[in-house]
Amino acid sequence: xxxxxxxxxxxxxxxxxxxxxxxxxxxxxxxxxxxxxxxxxxxxxxxxxxxxxxxxxxxxxxxxxxxxxxxxxxxxxxxxxxxxxxxxxxxxxxxxxxxxx
Numbered sequence: 398x399x400x401x402x403x404x405x406x407x408x409x410x411x412x413x414x415x416x417x418x419x420x421x422x423x424x425x426x427x428x429x430x431x432x433x434x435x436x437x438x439x440x441x442x443x444x445x446x447x448x449x450x451x452x453x454x455x456x457x458x459x460x461x462x463x464x465x466x467x468x469x470x471x472x473x474x475x476x477x478x479x480x481x482x483x484x485x486x487x488x489x490x491x492x493x494x495x496x497x498x
Contacts, residue, residue: 415460418459419456
């Protein structure tokens with residue numbers, strides 16, 4: 398049960414972080430596109446392109462981390478569910494075989 402809680406919190410934190418990173422990337426792109434004349438006047442095209450690439454890379458890496466954490470969370474939840482059901486099934490089989498209702 399503890400791994401499920403730990404992974405659940407981590408997935409939630411990484412989901413929020415991934416959304417924030419995507420929002421930062423979108424905000425930067427919108428600002429650059431809305432002020433394209435200013436960017437061109439000061440010859441910032443290359444610098445803005447590099448900055449946007451950095452924002453996009455950070456967003457991608459965060460999304461990958463979130464996906465990995467979610468995968469671990471689902472695996473842990475499935476494994477815990479399976480491991481908890483097996484002993485109860487075994488106990489049920491033993492009781493039925495002994496004739497205990």
